Amino acid sequence: MNDSMMVHHTRDKTANTSTPDPYQDAFSKTVFGFWLYILTDCLIFTTLFTTYAVMHNETFGGVHSRDIFQLSTAFTETMILLFSSVTCGLSVIAAVNNERKKILGWLIVTFLLGISFIAIEFREFSDLVHEGHKWDQSAFLSSFFTLVGTHGLHVSVGLFWLIVMFVQIFIKGITIPTFRRLVIFSLFWHFLDLIWIFIFTFVYLMGVL
C-alpha cells in the first residue's frame, strides 16, 4: 500500500492545508458525496416502488403479476448479482493491496456476471413483449417495466463504467484518482444489488404469492 493513499484514507474533520495533501481531503469528500448521490438514486427508486405499489393491481383487464412472473428466472438473476457484488468487493481488496492483475481479473468476472444479468433480463422482457404483454397495455405493466427496467438501465450504466475503470486501471494502474473512482464504483454496484433484493422481494416474490 503506498503512502499517499494512507493520507487519503484518514478522516480529517476540517480542511487542513498544513499537511502535504494537495487535494485537501478529496477522498473522504468524494465518498461522502457519492453516498449522497446514492441517497438521491434511492429516492428515485422509492418513487418507482411507490408507483408500482399503487398500480400493481391496475391490470386494465389484462395479465396480473402471478400470470407472468417466473421466480426461477428472478432467483437466478439474484444469485448472479449477489456473486457479482462479491467479485466487485474482491476487486477493491486487490486495489488496496495494489495487485493490478487481480484487480483486472475480478473486474472481468464482475463484468461477465453483470452482462449475464442484463441478458437474462432482456430475454425476460422480450418474451413478455412477444406474448403481447407490453408496457403500453396497462398501468401494472407500465410500472413493472419501468421499475425493473430502470434498475436494468442502472446496471448497464454500471457495466459501462466498469469498462472505463478497467481501461483506466489497465493504463494507469492504481493512483489516487483511479483508486477513489474504483471505490465509488463498487459503492454503486453494491447499491444496485441492494435495490435488486427489494425488487426480487416486493415485485417478484410478492407478485407470485
Place this chain on the structure above:
Amino acid sequence: MKKPNNPVYYMLLFSGILLFIFLIMQPLEILHFRDYISVLFPKGDIALEQRNLLFIVQIIMLLVIIPVFICTFIFSWKYRADNPKGVYDPDLVDNIFLEFVWWGVPFVIVVLISILTWYKTYELDPYKPIQSEKKAITIQVVALQWKWLFIYPEENIASLNFLQFPKDTPLHFEITADAPMNSFWIPALGGQIYAMSKMKTELYLIANQEGDFRGSSANISGEGFAAMHFIARASSEENYQQWVESIKQSQKGLNWESYSKIALPSQEDAPETYNLTDPKLFDKILNKYMHPKKE
C-alpha cells in the same frame, strides 16, 4: 419628537400611508362590489359556514400579525442609528422569556385553530349530506371539454351549461369528468371539488335564496377553459317543477350516442336541455376509461 428631516421618519410615514391605503381599500372594495363578492356574501348555508370560519381564523391570526406590524414600526423608529435616545445593547442576544412567548403563543394559537379545523373539516366534508326535512335532489355533473353536463337521474332530464333547482332543498352532486381534471365550483353556494375521469366525487350544497349564481371550473382543462362557466339558478319549488316538466316534453333525447357527440370538444355552447333516455348514462361515463375499448 419626530424630526421632519429624518429619512427614517419619511420611510415609515410613506409605508404607513401605503399600508393604510390598502387597508382602506378592502372595505371600499367590499362596499362597491358587494353584490358580486360571492365568497363573502354567500347565498347558501355551506358557503356561509365556510365564510364564518374564514373570519374566525382571520381574527385569530391578527393576534400575531398586529404585534409584528407594531414591533416593525416601533423598533424601526426607536432604534434607528441616529436616535440618541435608543438604548444600544449589542450583547442582548437571547431572552428565554421572549422565546417562550413567541414559540408558545403561536403554538397555543395553532392548537386552537387546529381543533377548530378538525371539527369544521368533518362538519363541512363535501361528502356529508345536509340535514333537512326536504329530500335531496341528486344532480350528476359531467365536466366536458369545455362545458358542463348536468344529469338529473330521478327526473330523467339533462341540461347543458345550465342547472336549476329549488331553494332550501339539499342538492347532492355526483361529479365526474370526461375531460382533463376540472373543478366544480359555485362560490355563492359553497366550496369546490375536483371533477376527474374514472372518479366520482360528491358535493352537497343548498341555496337559501332564489337567484342566478355563477358557477365555473377552477382547474385548467385545456384551451376552452375560460368558457366553462354556467348559471346555477335557485328558484321556487313550483318554478322548478315547471322547468322539469317543460324539458320532459322535449324531443331531444340524451343517450350514449348523442352524448358522444356532445362530448366532442367545443366552446361557448348555449344552454340546452334533454330528455334522459338512458338513466344509466352517468355510470357509463364513469366506466368509460375503466376497461379496454371494445372494438
Place this chain on the structure above:
Amino acid sequence: MLGRLTLEDFKHDFVQNGAVASMVLGGVGLIALIFYLKRWKWLWNEWLTTTDPKRIGIMYIVVVLIMFMKGFGDAMMLRAQQAMAVGDSQGFLTAGHFQEVFSAHGTTMIFFVGMGFIFGLVNLIVPLQIGARDVAFPFLNALAFWLFTAASMLVLISLAIGKFSTAGWLAYPPLSELEYSPGEGVDYWIWILQIAGVGTTISGINFLVTILKMRCPGMTLMKTPIFVWSILCAMILVIFAFPVLTATLFMLSLDRYLDMHFFTSGGGGNPMLYVNLIWIWGHPEVYVLILPGFGILSEIVPTFSEKRLFGYVSMVWALLLITFYSFVVWLHHFFTMGASPGVNTFFAIMTMVIAIPTGVKIFNWLFTKFRGRVHFTSPMLWFFAFLLNFTVGGMTGVLLSVPPVDFQVHNSLFLIAHFHGMAIGGLLFSLFAGFTYWFPKFTGFFLDEKLNRYAFWCWLGGFLLAFMPLYMLGFMGATRRLDRYGVETNWHPLFVLVAIGAVIILIGASIQLFGLFWSIKNRKKNWDHTGGDPWNGRTLEWSIPSPPPIYNFAIIPTVSDVDPLWAIKRGEAPPARKDYEDIYIPKNTPIGMYIGLFSLIFGFAMTWHIYWLAIIGLIGILVNTIIQLSGNDEHDLITAAQVQEMEEARIRGNAAL
C-alpha cells in the same frame, strides 16, 4: 429527418414574433459586442471554462437577469390580457397563447429566477462564510451551472420554435398526457425541468458536502452563520425532493413517448398519483426557495443593527423544524381533490405547525433590531418590505390551510395573491436585499443608493397594488388562468387596477436594471475604500478584499465565535496564523460547458422526436463524462511566495488609496 419539426413551427403571431425578434437581436448584439471588444479569449479563459465559484456565481446571476426579463415580460402580457379581455373583447392573446405564457411564467420564475439566483448567491457566499477556498466538487459546480444554462436556453428556444406547454407550471395529467396535449409543448417542459433538475441535485450534493466537510478550523456547526445553515437545510430538501421530480417527470415522459399508462385516463392510469408525487417534490421546493431568503435576512439584519442575531439556537431549530415539516404537508395543495376529512385535517394541522417556526424567525429578526443601532440602507429597506408583505402572505397561508376555507379559495386569485406574497414579498425582496448587500464584495464598488431607493418604492407600492386586489378578486369567484371573462362578473375594474400595479413594478425593475449599468459606469464614484468591509460586517467574507483574490483566504482563518469578524474587531478572536502556504487551484475546464451543450441538444432533439440527434447528444454527454472521469486531478499551483507577494501588493495598494 427532423422529427416532427416543420417550418410552421417558426411562425408565430405578431406579439410572439416581436418577442423572438428582440431576443434574437439581444443575443446577436451581445455577440457583436464581444467581437467588437475582442474579448472572446478573455471570456473563454476567465468565465466559460472557470471552476471558481465566485465566477460561476456571477454567471448564474447574469443568466438569471436574462430569464427574469423573460418571466417578467410574460407577467406583463398576462396582466395586459386580463385587463383587456372583458365581454366581447378577446384581448390580444389567443387562449392557447395565454396558456403558454402563464405556464412559461411560472416555470421561468421558479426554476430560472428563484433557484438560479439562490445558487448564484450560494456559490458566491458560502465558501467565503465558512472560510474555505472552494466548494467540495469544483467541476460538478461548473457542470451544474452549465446544465442550468442549457435548460434556460431551451426555455428561450421554446419561445422561438414551436409552442410551449399550456398545462401550467406543474402540468397535471391527464391534460399533460398525449390525449389532450399531443404537441411539443409538454415535452419542452419535461426536458427543461429534467435538465435543470439534474443540475440542482448535483449542486445540492455539492453544497451539502462543502458545508459539512470544509468549514475552517473552529467553526463547529453551531458557530456557522445562519445563512450557511439555511443553505444546509435547503440542500437537504433538494436531495430528498428533486429525485421525486426526476422520477415523476420520467414516468410522464414514458407515458408520452412509449404510450405507458402511469397517469393517463385509460389503461389503469392514476392522475391523482401524479398530483401527489409532484407536490411531494413541490412543497419542499418552495422551502428550498424561501429558506435561503431567510438566511440572507439573518445576515443583513444583524449587520445593519450592529448587534448579534437574536436567538441563534432558536433560529437553527426553526430552520430544522421547517425542513422536516415541509415533507409532511404536501396534500394542502389539493385539499379539493376529494380526500376524506381525516386526511385533510392531518395535512391541515401539519401545515399550521410550520407557521410556528416561521413566525419565530420573524420575531427573532425584530428583536435583533431591538436595542440595536439600525441603519436603513437599501438592504434594510428590502427587509422592511419583506416584513410587511411576507407576514400578510403567511397569514393568508394559514387561512388556506383550513380545508373548508380552501374549498372556496383554491385555484382562485386569492391563492395567486398568497403565493406571490411569499415569492415576491418573501423571496424576491430577500434576494434583492442580498444582492445590494453583497454586490460591493464581488465588484469593489456600490450600487447607486438613490436608484436603489426609487426601485424599492416602486416595488413596494407596485406589489401592493398588483396583488392586494387579487385577494378580493378571488372572493369574487375569479379563478386563476382565465384568458377572458364576462362583464357581468364585475372583475374588470380590479383587473385594470392590478395591471397598473404591474406597470409600477415594471418601472421599479427597469430602474434596477438601469441602476446596474449606471453603477458600473460610475464605479469610480461609488468605490469601496474600506478594503473589503463597507458595511462593518460580522462574518468572514468581509475580512478579505473586494473583489476577493482567487484563493479567497491567503491564510485559512480559525474561528471561535459566531460572527467571527466581529470577534476580531472586539479583540476577542483567537490569534491568526501568520504563515503562507502553497495553494492548489482546480484547473479550468470546458467539459462542463460541453456537457451542457450536448444536454441542450439532447433536450431539444427529444422534444421534437429527432432521435438521431438525441443519440448524438447522449453520446456527447457520455464522451465528455468519460474524459472528465479519466483525468488526473491536476491543479494549478500558487506557491506560498506568490501568495505573500499578492497579499503585500494589496496592502501597498490599500495604503496608497
